[in-house]
Amino acid sequence: QVHLQESGPGLVKPSETLSLTCTVSGGSMSGYFWGWIRQPPGTTLEWLGYIYYSGSTDYNPSLRTRLAVSMDTSKSQFSLRLSSVAAADTAMYYCVRVSAVGGAFDIWGQGTMVTVSS
């Protein structure tokens, strides 16, 4: 079955760029949207954005000026870059697959904790 695994630094300095990669194994990336969700400590889940296998993207308007999601199908990976980070970007970051039926997030990575601190 399809498995997702996030990778990237756990600590990022304020004003720098947070970069995470999600590796997809056990299945093809074709035909699906692939996205990112985060959960700051003590709060609910927040959808960040996603990318279709064709390369088109959609982002949460609250982050649109700072967020970029890209894909490298040859490596079965997709990535997140969030610029100008601040303490409010400290969160558990999950990569997800979007189901072809109804748009639910049907497969999740285990998550990676990112702390923004100097």
Next chain:
Amino acid sequence: DIQMTQSPSSLSASVGDRVTITCRASQTITTFLNWYQHKPGKAPKLLIYTASSLESGVPSRFSGSGSGTDFTLTISGLQPEDFATYYCQQSYRTPQTFGQGTRLEIK
């Protein structure tokens, strides 16, 4: 953005109980409503999609209903492994949004 409001925010129940969690959308989302279970240290798990469809592998004691703006998640016959936090999420329009969560605790 579409606001999702869950109630209650927390709930105490016993093994074997039947519990219901509600989710209300700030505008109609037809049946683009999904439910997730989240345990500490684990990734959220999809339980129900499009309001009432059971995800593959999810026990049949979980069920969902509703359309428009009002939805429910029901767990019939709570098991020890069901104590977790539950989130609703709308996939009708971006930005896709989640409820604030319902923490289900052991009484």
